[in-house]
Amino acid sequence: MIVVKFGGTSVKDRAAIERLIEIVGRTDAPVVVVSALAGVTDRLLGIAAEAAAGDIDAASGNVRALRLRHHGVASVVIDPVLRLTLLAELDREFDELDRIVGALAVLGEVSPRWLDAIAATGELASSRIVAAALTAHGQTAAWVDARTVIVTNDEFMSAAPIADRTNAAIRTAVEPLLAAGVVPVIGGFVGATDRGVTTTLGRGGSDFTGAIVGAALGASEIQIWTDVDGMLTADPRVISDPHVVPHLSFEEASELAYFGAKVLHPATIQPAVARDIPVRILNSQRPSAQGTLITATRSSNNRAVTAIASKTGVTVVNITSTRMLMTHGFLRRLFEVFERHKTVVDVVTTSEVSVSVTVDDRRRLPAIVADLSEFAEVSSEGDLALICAVGDGIMTDRAFAGHLLSAVDGVPLRMVSQAASRRNVTIVIAAADLPAALNRLHDQFFGEHAGVKA
Ligand code: ADP
Ligand code: ASP
Numbered sequence: 001m002i003v004v005k006f007g008g009t010s011v012k013d014r015a016a017i018e019r020l021i022e023i024v025g026r027t028d029a030p031v032v033v034v035s036a037l038a039g040v041t042d043r044l045l046g047i048a049a050e051a052a053a054g055d056i057d058a059a060s061g062n063v064r065a066l067r068l069r070h071h072g073v074a075s076v077v078i079d080p081v082l083r084l085t086l087l088a089e090l091d092r093e094f095d096e097l098d099r100i101v102g103a104l105a106v107l108g109e110v111s112p113r114w115l116d117a118i119a120a121t122g123e124l125a126s127s128r129i130v131a132a133a134l135t136a137h138g139q140t141a142a143w144v145d146a147r148t149v150i151v152t153n154d155e156f157m158s159a160a161p162i163a164d165r166t167n168a169a170i171r172t173a174v175e176p177l178l179a180a181g182v183v184p185v186i187g188g189f190v191g192a193t194d195r196g197v198t199t200t201l202g203r204g205g206s207d208f209t210g211a212i213v214g215a216a217l218g219a220s221e222i223q224i225w226t227d228v229d230g231m232l233t234a235d236p237r238v239i240s241d242p243h244v245v246p247h248l249s250f251e252e253a254s255e256l257a258y259f260g261a262k263v264l265h266p267a268t269i270q271p272a273v274a275r276d277i278p279v280r281i282l283n284s285q286r287p288s289a290q291g292t293l294i295t296a297t298r299s300s301n302n303r304a305v306t307a308i309a310s311k312t313g314v315t316v317v318n319i320t321s322t323r324m325l326m327t328h329g330f331l332r333r334l335f336e337v338f339e340r341h342k343t344v345v346d347v348v349t350t351s352e353v354s355v356s357v358t359v360d361d362r363r364r365l366p367a368i369v370a371d372l373s374e375f376a377e378v379s380s381e382g383d384l385a386l387i388c389a390v391g392d393g394i395m396t397d398r399a400f401a402g403h404l405l406s407a408v409d410g411v412p413l414r415m416v417s418q419a420a421s422r423r424n425v426t427i428v429i430a431a432a433d434l435p436a437a438l439n440r441l442h443d444q445f446f447g448e449h450a451g452v453k454a
């Protein structure tokens with residue numbers, strides 16, 4: 001059994017869904033997980049913002065446009081009876097969305113709980129279309145409601161699945177379908193609490209659903225079908241000539257995902273590791289390309305760096321002890337503040353009297369700064385970027401640090417950190433310096449004259 005997860009661009013229109021049908025047709029005992037059609041989650045969140053602003057006209061106009069787009073893609077189902085059933089199902093989803101948006105626009109307020117109810121529409125609708133399309137093309141499929149199988153806590157917008165409940169629910173719903181030769185189709189990203197309240201797993205969370213489903217069923221492989229040829233040596237939106245990485249270890253993949261390689265949601269690898277299931281990243285527009293295989297085995301290339309992740313939107317918080325030296329208990333108090341405000345800290349460096357940390361999520365920054373200011377001097381700096389070089393080979397390459405630092409010579413470094421795993425080195429720089437710095441690093445480690453390990 002193989003889990004095949006298709007991202008937004010891989011279901012974005014009729015042609016994309018026809019490619020999906022072919023891929024699924026060539027897969028042994030497939031279980032299908034799909035994202036919302038490309039761009040739909042952003043549109044839904046836009047609609048929620050319009051409702052919150054009380055702009056009912058804009059919000060309902062955009063719901064109407066989304067409904068029409070889905071109706072258009074539903075034309076992939078040629079059979080008139082199946083198509084009518086599908087259109088009725090889609091209309092039920094969008095009628096419900098209309099009702100929610102109308103009510104919230106009157107209130108002029110959208111809580112995280114309702115944001116999730118709105119955002120979930122994308123995957124609920126796309127999975128209905130894909131299930132009907134597979135059936136119409138001769139591969140009998142059944143729609144599985146993600147809200148009945150992915151059981152989560154109530155941390156809306158980034159809900160955490162409850163493993164044993166979820167695993168049991170997936171097996172109960174999916175195994176009988178597989179035994180009957182039916183293809184199960186599940187919307188990614190979406191879940192529900194044990195009381196049935198809709199939740200989502202956070203942006204990009206469909207990959208995570210794919211991995212959870214694969215682990216619950218003991219899949220032989222989890223395939224992530226997307227719009228690039230695999231994990232690339234750097235973000236193709238910043239670097240013009242990245243190469244495909246044919247093989248990654250689980251550890252490398254999770255560090256790359258965590259530090260910004262958007263092709264994989266950061267939580268994806270963990271369920272796969274738990275059951276030692278290989279993950280493959282593949283291009284739905286070029287199914288014959290070999291893609292990237294991610295397994296427990298250490299990276300076999302002879303380079304120090306396997307790939308470089310990067311992200312912008314990084315903020316550094318500098319916290320200086322008001323005493324001469326950091327006192328006992330200072331770090332505990334400091335991290336308690338971030339924990340209290342549910343804000344994840346990515347990179348940490350310390351000196352004699354100060355600690356610097358990076359955060360992605362600025363929403364609670366004012367409250368965090370206020371709380372830290374009770375026992376420290378605090379400053380923060382936004383508009384930064386982070387670059388993280390990852391490779392199992394870093395730990396044994398004596399020339400690595402020199403190569404890294406010479407490549408970014410002249411770029412002011414805000415922070416530098418090497419993890420104890422010695423599998424990654426992270427630098428924090430001004431966002432404006434990212435394109436140049438990443439290009440130079442990519443050249444250094446993957447360019448024509450890049451040396452292999454010293
Ligand atoms: P999907 O909708 O299929 O989940 P995403 O947009 O979430 O696709 O992820 C794929 C995108 O990730 C690529 O189009 C690419 O722009 C971006 N990306 C960033 N870093 C990398 C990387 N190192 N390798 C591959 N893709 C990357
Ligand atoms: N549709 C969701 C998003 O855009 C989840 C996903 O595509 O993985 O974030």
Ligand code: MG
Nearest residue numbers: 007204262263
């Ligand atoms: Mg994605």
